[in-house]
Amino acid sequence: MTELLTAAQMRAIETAAIAQGRVTGLALMERAGQGVVAAIFAQWPDLAPAVGAKRGPAPSADASPPEYFRQDDEGEQRAVVLCGPGNNGGDGFVVARLLKEAGWEVDVFLYGDAEKLPPDARENYAQWAALGEVMPLSAYDVQAQAYALGVDALFGTGLTRPLEATVVEKLCDLCTLDRTVAIDIISGFCADSGRFLCEGMPPGVGVSLCVTFHVRKIGHSLADCPLAIAKLRTVDIGLDRRDALRKLGFLSSADEAREANRAVVVRMSDRDDMPTAQLHGQRTIDKAQGHKYSHGHAYVLSGGVGKGGAARLAARGALRVGAGAVTVGVPPAALVENAAQLNAVMLKMIGQASDLSAVLRDARINALCIGPSFGTSSREVRLLAAAIDADRPLVLDADALTILAEHPDLFVQLHPKCVLTPHAGEFGRLFPEMAEKLSATATQGPAYSKVDATREAAKLSGCVVLFKGPDTVIAAPGGRCCINASFQDRAAPWLATAGSGDVLAGFITGLLARGYAPLEAAEYGAWLHTECAVDFGPGLIAEDLPEILPRVLADICSNK
Numbered sequence: 001m002t003e004l005l006t007a008a009q010m011r012a013i014e015t016a017a018i019a020q021g022r023v024t025g026l027a028l029m030e031r032a033g034q035g036v037v038a039a040i041f042a043q044w045p046d047l048a049p050a051v052g053a054k055r056g057p058a059p060s061a062d063a064s065p066p067e068y069f070r071q072d073d074e075g076e077q078r079a080v081v082l083c084g085p086g087n088n089g090g091d092g093f094v095v096a097r098l099l100k101e102a103g104w105e106v107d108v109f110l111y112g113d114a115e116k117l118p119p120d121a122r123e124n125y126a127q128w129a130a131l132g133e134v135m136p137l138s139a140y141d142v143q144a145q146a147y148a149l150g151v152d153a154l155f156g157t158g159l160t161r162p163l164e165a166t167v168v169e170k171l172c173d174l175c176t177l178d179r180t181v182a183i184d185i186i187s188g189f190c191a192d193s194g195r196f197l198c199e200g201m202p203p204g205v206g207v208s209l210c211v212t213f214h215v216r217k218i219g220h221s222l223a224d225c226p227l228a229i230a231k232l233r234t235v236d237i238g239l240d241r242r243d244a245l246r247k248l249g250f251l252s253s254a255d256e257a258r259e260a261n262r263a264v265v266v267r268m269s270d271r272d273d274m275p276t277a278q279l280h281g282q283r284t285i286d287k288a289q290g291h292k293y294s295h296g297h298a299y300v301l302s303g304g305v306g307k308g309g310a311a312r313l314a315a316r317g318a319l320r321v322g323a324g325a326v327t328v329g330v331p332p333a334a335l336v337e338n339a340a341q342l343n344a345v346m347l348k349m350i351g352q353a354s355d356l357s358a359v360l361r362d363a364r365i366n367a368l369c370i371g372p373s374f375g376t377s378s379r380e381v382r383l384l385a386a387a388i389d390a391d392r393p394l395v396l397d398a399d400a401l402t403i404l405a406e407h408p409d410l411f412v413q414l415h416p417k418c419v420l421t422p423h424a425g426e427f428g429r430l431f432p433e434m435a436e437k438l439s440a441t442a443t444q445g446p447a448y449s450k451v452d453a454t455r456e457a458a459k460l461s462g463c464v465v466l467f468k469g470p471d472t473v474i475a476a477p478g479g480r481c482c483i484n485a486s487f488q489d490r491a492a493p494w495l496a497t498a499g500s501g502d503v504l505a506g507f508i509t510g511l512l513a514r515g516y517a518p519l520e521a522a523e524y525g526a527w528l529h530t531e532c533a534v535d536f537g538p539g540l541i542a543e544d545l546p547e548i549l550p551r552v553l554a555d556i557c558s559n560k
């Protein structure tokens with residue numbers, strides 16, 4: 001499990017570690033700088049000092065090697081480091097010094113007044129000043145030198161307001177270099193929301209590498225920020241996660257406090273979270289009986305004539321993810337059309353709400369999916385009401401979300417077994433207040449984030465909300481929250497293809513049928529959905545997602 005932190009949580013952990021006497025702020029800054037330099041050389045081995053040349057100091061997090069070597073005078077490379085007025089700037093001075101000691105030519109520019117730097121940054125400024133010049137940021141000209149490397153140490157987690165236009169201009173100039181490194185986060189982005197403070201991300205902002213400390217911040221996986229980072233690395237600076245969290249009251253042995261911790265810390269879905277044994281088939285509703293219904297029976301309600309494709313995609317997804325049986329419920333006129341296209345998925349005529357209520361007398365039907373191409377007429381409204389009333393695990397997507405937005409009387413009936421899966425448009429219709437806050441210009445840090453919006457939506461609706469996008473956020477009413485991030489190594493922009501959301505709804509429904517709790521089902525479903533897309537690659541269409549799933553499941557199980 002990867003925990004993501006807000007800037008305030010990170011600051012509190014640092015403060016707790018210093019207060020406990022475990023480390024000094026200066027030592028943390030040194031480790032941070034060392035970690036950045038080590039990450040630079042790991043990313044671009046050709047920039048690492050040549051073996052066989054004179055030895056330089058070892059920029060590693062502990063006192064021992066790996067050692068880096070001075071370059072030959074002829075082979076000197078030049079880096080530029082832009083430092084800001086806070087501790088991020090302090091990290092920049094450490095990086096400048098370590099690069100210089102490793103044989104680089106380094107130009108350092110400072111935004112702000114050196115006298116006003118916080119103490120640790122001031123100390124590292126002084127150490128650098130003994131080695132080289134510090135010029136004002138206004139003097140920085142990207143074309144003045146052939147820089148092999150640019151380092152952004154202007155602002156980190158302490159950003160409170162938008163950058164001045166001249167700073168944005170210098171940052172964009174820096175980003176034109178082939179190799180750019182942001183320390184902790186790209187300057188201008190809010191570490192809690194991933195949003196560029198002010199009018200949005202300027203088109204020229206983007207770095208090759210971002211090196212953050214201890215753990216990722218929430219903003220690294222949300223909104224525009226991850227799009228502007230080609231590679232993200234996290235370096236250990238020796239902070240003890242568990243002790244620090246306990247000190248903060250986020251963690252204790254008491255169940256209650258553990259729950260509170262879960263409600264405070266945002267997680268990022270990763271492979272380690274996946275219950276692979278269960279996904280592979282061992283989790284059943286009733287392990288004593290191995291027949292198909294012990295793996296659950298999911299129902300997907302379909303739209304009318306010519307509108308069944310989306311429901312069929314969802315049904316196929318539910319079946320592939322392991323539901324023992326899946327039935328598509330269709331209005332009478334669409335029976336023949338669907339019969340011609342379904343085999344393993346079963347078919348049932350569901351004309352009116354009373355038909356659904358009758359079907360649901362069968363207690364083995366333990367998960368429902370309503371929404372994909374469902375329709376929004378009065379018949380569908382009544383069917384949706386009957387489904388909510390049945391108090392079964394229920395995925396609500398697409399048209400079902402439109403109905404909910406138009407029928408507050410149904411919205412208030414939502415219960416904790418429901419999972420809502422809106423994309424941004426649907427989210428805006430269902431939760432206009434939160435969507436408005438999210439789209440308002442971010443003028444202050446920490447800015448309102450997709451995590452804030454999804455948590456508020458979950459609390460308001462009283463059920464799990466999965467807010468789709470490359471940064472899918474999943475939240476439960478109590479505050480538990482995780483992000484399924486599809487960026488960098490997991491980028492899959494080809495998931496933006498018609499019907500892929502229907503398959504996701506099907507995956508979640510199938511997992512519900514298999515007995516997973518709503519939050520787990522949404523989290524695992526979203527993670528598997530992205531994995532399928534990453535595995536398949538470009539050219540993917542929605543039909544491919546369920547078909548690639550067995551390979552993905554086999555792969556995760558074999559890698560455990």
Ligand SMILES: NC(=O)C1=CN([C@@H]2O[C@H](COP(=O)(O)OP(=O)(O)OC[C@H]3O[C@@H](n4cnc5c(N)ncnc54)[C@H](OP(=O)(O)O)[C@@H]3O)[C@@H](O)[C@H]2O)[C@@H](O)CC1
Nearest residue numbers: 014029032086087088155156157158159160161162163184
């Ligand atoms: N936490 C840890 O464990 C570790 C943290 N480390 C490093 O410290 C970094 C955080 O340092 P930080 O808190 O000093 O914040 P940072 O972003 O450098 O600047 C804040 C300053 O900028 C100012 N300011 C804000 N916005 C502004 C604007 N738009 N335009 C102009 N000014 C603006 C703000 O002033 P104010 O808002 O008070 O006016 C304040 O003076 C972190 O990212 C990491 O790199 C590591 O060393 C290792 C361990």
Ligand SMILES: Nc1ncnc2c1ncn2[C@@H]1O[C@H](COP(=O)(O)OP(=O)(O)O)[C@@H](O)[C@H]1O
Nearest residue numbers: 423468469470486493495496498499500501502
């Ligand atoms: N750029 C992207 N990168 C990764 N995943 C994406 C991207 N765009 C969309 N997705 C995912 O693709 C799916 C699209 O769902 P949705 O918008 O409901 O489409 P549809 O209604 O056509 O099925 C969602 O799971 C969403 O998270």
Ligand SMILES: [K+]
Nearest residue numbers: 152155185187
């Ligand atoms: K930075």
